[in-house]
Amino acid sequence: MDFKTVVDLPGRVIDRCGGSSRGEMTLSVLLSRAGLVSRVGSRSMFTSSKPDTANPNWLRVGLSFGTSAFLWGLLFKQHSTYMHEYKVRNGLV
Amino acid sequence: MVLVPDEGKSLPPPGIVNRNSVWLAGVGWCTAMLHNAMKHRPPLQSGVHRQVLAASIGWFIGYHLTKYADYTYARLDRDMNEYIRLHPDDFAPKEKRTFAEIVEPFHPVR
Numbered sequence: 001m002d003f004k005t006v007v008d009l010p011g012r013v014i015d016r017c018g019g020s021s022r023g024e025m026t027l028s029v030l031l032s033r034a035g036l037v038s039r040v041g042s043r044s045m046f047t048s049s050k051p052d053t054a055n056p057n058w059l060r061v062g063l064s065f066g067t068s069a070f071l072w073g074l075l076f077k078q079h080s081t082y083m084h085e086y087k088v089r090n091g092l093v
Numbered sequence: 094m095v096l097v098p099d100e101g102k103s104l105p106p107p108g109i110v111n112r113n114s115v116w117l118a119g120v121g122w123c124t125a126m127l128h129n130a131m132k133h134r135p136p137l138q139s140g141v142h143r144q145v146l147a148a149s150i151g152w153f154i155g156y157h158l159t160k161y162a163d164y165t166y167a168r169l170d171r172d173m174n175e176y177i178r179l180h181p182d183d184f185a186p187k188e189k190r191t192f193a194e195i196v197e198p199f200h201p202v203r
Contacts, residue, residue, distance in 0.1 A: 053134070064142035068149040075109065075153055082106035089103040
């Protein structure tokens with residue numbers, strides 16, 4: 001007996017080769033085809049793409065530079081606020 | 094997140110360029126370059142936006158760290174001087190004697 005044969009009681013053969021007894025499209029072949037295009041959470045290493053260095057992710061670049069500009073602006077604003085508060089409290093205005 | 098309470102606001106704020114800022118900006122920059130190197134990218138030339146962001150975050154944290162350090166030292170100095178003012182007997186100035194008064198007269202034996 002080959003490995004695809006399903007056996008119920010010893011000696012009694014129920015099924016051969018997967019879902020159908022015909023040759024062309026068995027259930028297991030259809031399921032494996034679906035796995036190639038399904039968008040489930042897991043990814044197999046055969047489908048992941050290499051990081052594309054020629055086309056940068058401009059959204060991420062913009063967010064990084066925008067956050068940096070925001071931080072610098074915040075820093076200068078806070079510094080001037082602290083300086084003004086110091087001068088007011090010590091009568092140096 | 095308030096590091097320095099209200100009384101610390103009468104202290105002069107640190108300059109924009111200060112030691113902690115420069116150092117932590119350097120740390121951030123090296124972190125970005127190390128990240129590049131670990132991903133097999135050219136360390137200096139790739140991901141300039143990441144390097145700038147990491148350095149900016151370091152500079153910002155360094156500024157507030159310097160401000161907190163200044164406040165802490167000022168508070169400790171104030172408390173110490175207040176204690177000295179309240180306990181003058183423990184801090185009486187010692188009388189100063191010159192060496193001429195201490196040293197015994199010298200009689201050379203040749």
